Amino acid sequence: MRLTKNSNISIAINLFAATTFLCGGILFLFWGFDYFKSELGVKKYAGLASIFGGICFLVFSVFLFLKRKKRFHDLLFTASISVFLYLMIEMIFYLSICYKDYKTLKQFDAFSYPATIYDSIRGFRWQKGTHRTIKIIKGEIITDNSFTPNNKGYHCNRDFFEHKKDTSSKRIIIFGDSFTGGEFTKEVWADKTQELLNSTHQKIELYPFALSAIGVMNWHSIFFKELIPNYDFDAVMLAVFQDDLYRGFSVIHSNTQYGSFKRFDAIPAKTEVLSLPKIVDIKTPDEINSIITQTKNGEYPKKITRRFFAKPTLYFLELFLRLPGKFLIQKSSSKQEIISENYFSKRYGAQKFHQLKDIINWCHAHHKKLILCAMPQREELINYNTKKLYPKSAQDLKNLSQFYHLNFINGFDAFKGLSEKQIQQHWLHYDGHWNQKGSDRFAVFISKYISGGAKAGSSFSN
Numbered sequence: 001m002r003l004t005k006n007s008n009i010s011i012a013i014n015l016f017a018a019t020t021f022l023c024g025g026i027l028f029l030f031w032g033f034d035y036f037k038s039e040l041g042v043k044k045y046a047g048l049a050s051i052f053g054g055i056c057f058l059v060f061s062v063f064l065f066l067k068r069k070k071r072f073h074d075l076l077f078t079a080s081i082s083v084f085l086y087l088m089i090e091m092i093f094y095l096s097i098c099y100k101d102y103k104t105l106k107q108f109d110a111f112s113y114p115a116t117i118y119d120s121i122r123g124f125r126w127q128k129g130t131h132r133t134i135k136i137i138k139g140e141i142i143t144d145n146s147f148t149p150n151n152k153g154y155h156c157n158r159d160f161f162e163h164k165k166d167t168s169s170k171r172i173i174i175f176g177d178s179f180t181g182g183e184f185t186k187e188v189w190a191d192k193t194q195e196l197l198n199s200t201h202q203k204i205e206l207y208p209f210a211l212s213a214i215g216v217m218n219w220h221s222i223f224f225k226e227l228i229p230n231y232d233f234d235a236v237m238l239a240v241f242q243d244d245l246y247r248g249f250s251v252i253h254s255n256t257q258y259g260s261f262k263r264f265d266a267i268p269a270k271t272e273v274l275s276l277p278k279i280v281d282i283k284t285p286d287e288i289n290s291i292i293t294q295t296k297n298g299e300y301p302k303k304i305t306r307r308f309f310a311k312p313t314l315y316f317l318e319l320f321l322r323l324p325g326k327f328l329i330q331k332s333s334s335k336q337e338i339i340s341e342n343y344f345s346k347r348y349g350a351q352k353f354h355q356l357k358d359i360i361n362w363c364h365a366h367h368k369k370l371i372l373c374a375m376p377q378r379e380e381l382i383n384y385n386t387k388k389l390y391p392k393s394a395q396d397l398k399n400l401s402q403f404y405h406l407n408f409i410n411g412f413d414a415f416k417g418l419s420e421k422q423i424q425q426h427w428l429h430y431d432g433h434w435n436q437k438g439s440d441r442f443a444v445f446i447s448k449y450i451s452g453g454a455k456a457g458s459s460f461s462n
Contacts, residue, residue: 017080018064021057024083027090028054057083108136110281112288115254118273121225122211123218124252125153132288133183136295137430143184144292155181157191160207162230169203172371172450173227174210175219176239178433179375181210185436192443193450202451207231210239213261215247216348220355221267228362235369236359239411242377242393245348245356254282265351339399347396360404372401373409376434376442378427382420384412414445 032050112132116124126149135142151159164171174180174190181188190208197204209222219238227233238244248263253273260276283291345353363370374394383389394410401408415423415438426438434442 014064018061020061020080020084020087021064022061024087025054025057025061027087028057030054107138108134108281108291109279110134110283110288110291111254111259112285113254113256113282115259115282116252118251118253118270120267120270121221122153123214123221123250124211125149126155127153131183132285134288134292135184135431136291139295139298140429141292141295142428142431145184145186147183147186154208154210155183155188156208157187158194160231162232164205164232166203169205170235171205171207171231171233172235172237173231173233174206174208174237174239175222176208176210176375177214177241177244178212179241179439180208180239182212182433184428184431184433185439187436187439189439189443189446192440193447196443196447197450200451204450207233211250211252213247213252213263214250215244216352216356217247217249220358221249223359223362233368235371236363237371237373238359239373239375240393240397241375242380245352247352251276254280256282258282339403341403344400344403360406364404369407371407371409372397373446374398374411376412376415378423378432378434381412381415382423385416385418385423386420409446409449411442411445414442 028050032047032052032054034047036047036051110133112130114127114129115131117127119125128149130146130148132144132146134144147155150156154160178184180190188208188210190206190210194206197206209219209227211218223236248265249267250261250263251268251273252259252261253276254260258278259280259282260273261279262273262276264272341353341357344356347353348356360370362368374391374397377391377393380389380391380393384391391410391412394412398408398410400406415426418426426434426441428435
């Protein structure tokens with residue numbers, strides 16, 4: 001018996017279908033706009049697909065509410081059931097993430113006040129004074145570190161001087177992110193490297209112009225607006241972590257209560273920065289001491305303070321959209337990619353690649369040595385050491401250095417020969433950054449490179 005023979009059933013089907021497509025349209029738009037803001041390609045595509053689907057669903061639902069014809073009700077019933085089941089699948093994944101986060105998220109990050117302030121050139125700068133930063137995950141103190149920025153607001157135990165005191169010395173400017181200027185180590189690797197160079201009486205200065213979370217857009221601004229107009233230097237090193245060349249202009253700003261973070265497509269106005277949402281707590285020294293004491297006694301956090309709703313997710317759609325990409329990657333893996341400027345422009349994005357090329361061209365034109373250093377990511381490093389898989393991030397940087405005739409350092413080699421267990425001992429627990437032990441090991445490796453003793457590439461003295 002056909003469903004459309006009963007008019008009540010037909011009306012019910014129509015209303016069910018219209019309501020299903022209406023709900024689907026709203027959810028797709030809600031999820032889609034959030035996904036579209038992502039810097040990751042597959043998430044952007046998922047966002048676009050979701051927005052397009054949401055608009056279609058809304059239009060179709062309005063049509064169904066207004067036009068209650070009996071034609072195609074069997075097909076409509078099947079389609080609406082399919083959409084309903086899909087939405088249920090997405091909601092199951094979404095609610096599972098909500099529940100998982102609500103039950104297991106026990107992370108707490110805090111800076112002591114005053115912390116950072118917005119800077120239109122760098123993105124942000126550390127304010128004067130001693131800063132304390134803590135990270136607690138699942139009741140374990142991951143980091144508890146204090147440091148004092150130097151005279152120029154960078155995490156370095158040496159002050160920076162615009163002009164060399166000794167004109168015969170060589171000065172290397174290092175651009176990097178949290179691995180180079182991170183607040184989680186007492187001594188950044190550039191300082192340790194400097195100590196090693198000084199111990200062998202080498203007249204080389206290292207100035208780390210590095211801040212957490214920044215990338216190529218911040219480096220470009222610092223390079224042309226702070227470095228070139230003010231400093232003497234002989235070489236530049238870009239200490240590139242996985243996605244540094246893909247990052248927008250990173251900003252961290254804090255007030256007396258919390259710190260905010262966002263990446264922009266262009267340098268933002270200060271008014272845009274002041275309205276950013278909270279990502280980290282700002283606490284007084286006494287409050288931090290109390291939290292650390294409670295954690296050591298197993299009393300913190302007593303409860304998880306988190307809203308139940310997790311970040312919007314399109315898990316099933318994203319998984320579906322990744323399948324063609326995986327197929328194409330497997331199909332093209334045997335083909336040799338043609339390395340060209342167009343290749344890099346597509347890879348990093350036209351704007352970011354243009355800014356990177358500005359730095360490269362300036363260094364070439366002014367005969368300044370430019371070194372690209374691939375900073376090790378833990379999972380890639382484990383595969384490099386245990387499965388002999390050359391790190392993709394290092395290969396990308398190597399291709400770039402070969403195309404533009406730059407010096408290249410594979411920073412993964414600093415940990416070559418270590419087992420997975422040994423690698424883990426050089427990284428923070430539950431966190432993607434290395435610990436002091438890892439930072440110091442890398443410093444030894446770089447010091448050998450600079451002094452000409454490493455096989456990682458051309459030494460600074462060449």
